[in-house]
Amino acid sequence: MKMMKYYLAFLLAFTLQHVVAQETVSDEEIKKYAVLMDSINDMKSTLMESISEMVKNNEAVTAARYNELSKIISDDAKLAEAKATPEEIAAIKSIIQFKDEQTAKIQETFKTMATEYVGGTTYNKVKKAISEDPSVKERYEQMMAEMNKEQDS
Numbered sequence: 531m532k533m534m535k536y537y538l539a540f541l542l543a544f545t546l547q548h549v550v551a552q553e554t555v556s557d558e559e560i561k562k563y564a565v566l567m568d569s570i571n572d573m574k575s576t577l578m579e580s581i582s583e584m585v586k587n588n589e590a591v592t593a594a595r596y597n598e599l600s601k602i603i604s605d606d607a608k609l610a611e612a613k614a615t616p617e618e619i620a621a622i623k624s625i626i627q628f629k630d631e632q633t634a635k636i637q638e639t640f641k642t643m644a645t646e647y648v649g650g651t652t653y654n655k656v657k658k659a660i661s662e663d664p665s666v667k668e669r670y671e672q673m674m675a676e677m678n679k680e681q682d683s
Contacts, residue, residue: 555659555666557673562648563656564673569643573636581629590621600626 585596595618602608603622644653659666 555656555663555669557669559648559652559656560666560670561673563653563660564670564677566640566643566648566653568674568677570636570640573639577629577632577636580632581625584625584628588621588625590615590617596622596625 585591585593588596591599599609599612599614599618600622602612603619603626609619644650648656656666656670660670661667
């Protein structure tokens with residue numbers, strides 16, 4: 531019985547320590563994180579639309595052929611096997627180069643916003659809280675939904 535009391539005391543102390551150790555996340559911190567993520571999601575969406583338009587309007591390669599060849603573009607043997615033309619290869623490489631350049635810009639914007647707008651410590655705190663605390667995740671999702679609703683209006 532005495533051992534059970536020690537175990538319960540230890541369990542209670544450990545639980546309280548964990549609760550106290552969790553940092554609270556303010557609405558303002560979540561809002562900044564949400565603005566960052568919304569901005570990056572918009573940039574990714576715009577990039578995907580641009581790539582889709584580039585493929586759709588490309589005379590050298592059809593969308594189906596792009597999807598087929600883009601997976602093997604760095605394998606000359608498979609390209610030869612697929613009978614890829616030099617025009618198709620050039621078109622796909624051009625689209626991939628555009629995608630890579632724009633992706634790098636998105637990544638740079640993400641880093642800049644995360645450190646300068648949100649703050650590195652706050653970014654990490656909110657990201658961790660969203661993954662570990664359902665109530666923070668819910669608050670974040672509500673803010674994202676509100677921002678999306680405002681954009682659609």
